[in-house]
Amino acid sequence: MKQIYTQPNENGHYGEYGGRYVPETLMGAIKELEAEYKSAQYDEAFQQELNHYLKDYVGRESPLYYAERLSKKAGGAKIYLKREDLNHTGAHKINNTIGQALLTKRMGKKKVVAETGAGQHGVATATVCALLDLECVVFMGKEDVKRQELNVFRMELLGAKVVSVDQGRGTLKDAVNEALRYWVANVEDTHYILGSAMGPHPFPQIVRDLQSVIGKETKQQMLDKEGRLPDAVVACIGGGSNAIGMFHPFIDDGGVRLVGVEASGHGIPSGEHAASLNEGSIGILHGAKMHLLQDEAGQVQEAYSISAGLDYPGIGPEHSHLKDIERAEYEHVTDEEALEAFKLLSHTEGIIPALESAHAVSHAVKMAAGMSPDETLVICLSGRGDKDVAQIKAREEGREL
């Protein structure tokens, strides 16, 4: 009999991972969100509204593009690109923010708080808040504010208030801490639009379901183009939202390899990386149990990657579970390899990928080389690279941004 995947359980656990490790002040809001989400799932009007915005505002469905020149270059499997970079705001993030903003309205809340690393999720949140007339506060680490000046301006242009976070090292982890603190203090009229498939239940499930549009479309598009499912799908992993969105619809299709690609930064031996699934141990942070980069005493370590969207020390709990049950494989790619792939895709296909997505491209090209020409592989091209161009130019000129 075919096995049906049904995670999470009613308490939001994915195997031993996930859960709701939050202060009591938030439990009411989290349970309200869970109940509201359940009712929205079966509410046709809500689904119609969501689909309307996905189609006419975000621009879905996104194309599945056969990258012929890249495939030739790799010299093996046929490589397809799922073009999430073509969405409004330039990445997959908006699939989630539009859904959660509609949920915010449904709960009768008028204010939204969000965290952001590089600014992609912040921009996607500010965008839908402008669209749906919600007040928006975005927490962003001090270092990221410096590195991503333009995204700060974009968010402000969209009407959001951006708060720079001085605590810790001033990166994504610290921004999440501050967003959580803000949520605790304003929980009665504010919804927290979490940006990845992480955090306390029901966030990992809601984000996964909203991002699953990626995998569902891919499945149908592959059937239309190739008459069968792909042999593998490949996606980069920071918190893991584009990956889980691509993987989830394929979990019960045992013939499809699910491959997540973490950032190994300066290389695993350097200790400067963001490879939580490969190098982390079981921990609890930001509401969930998952693989976590931490020291012997349980203090959370800073993650590093050239790509600001991947440098998170934890991981969505469902990925931890998929790793344990060996349904998905998790590889890693260094800064240098990602940069090479960034250029490779730009040169061969005229598509400049986000540095995050370049990690997936790098590993996929290696994988494809070892596969046969009648096999197919889909890369989730989670975002476009415009945001990274200034950083890479500076790097080439020997400056650091």
Next chain:
Amino acid sequence: MSKFELEKAFGTLKAQDEKAFIAYIMAGDGGLQNLKGQIQSLEASGVSIVELGIPFSDPVADGPAIQAAGQRALSQGVTLEKVLVELARIKHEVSIPVVIMTYANPVLRLGAERFAELSHEAGVSGVIIPDVPLEEEREFGAPLAKYDIAMIRFITLTSSEARIKEVIEGAEGFIYAVTVNGTTGVREGFVDSLYDHLEKISRESDVPVCAGFGINDAEQAEKIGAHCDGVIVGSRIVNLLHEGKAEEIQSLIPKNRDIAANATK
């Protein structure tokens, strides 16, 4: 030592018609070698129970004062295990109950079983884990129960009536009633509904109810304490200790103020 020490302490206070004054300090802020002296000075000031904070890299329930204290302790290499070992060494020189306040991750890393065992050896009476609500309690609570160490639960302003009942059912040690929606730290004031809220919880709960977050001076402590069984003061004490003003801590305790007032009459 165990949760029975807490029962005894609250029983004695009740018999004397007094409220509990629980002082939070960050373990290892100023060096672990000073822990004994710090606890003894709190005891001498009239503190009823010590809540000993364990530093954590990402303390989401805490405001700036305790975050900073945690960073200072971490930079001295303080760990959960070191704190418990030090506590075990000095336990015979401390007579008031000690409860540990730690985030979940250091406990998970040490192992919930090992944590319970070390806490027992250290004479710990109760454990407070702010990021472990009822739903996730078993994993941490079950090993502690073997040693009769209380797993202390929270009730907040956002807890519904049904939720309050759930939390009270089987509560141990005392209920930690959070006075604000927000993190620890000094506040301007409190919502008017707080006092009814505290009285309601106190009426329904079999274990004592202590209120904490944002309580800053003897006046607030007295006002809030009047509606429950005691108060918890953290950020202010942490700052006073850091500034080398330990002697001022006693002025935060309402009963000392009464004594002082009587003395000057």
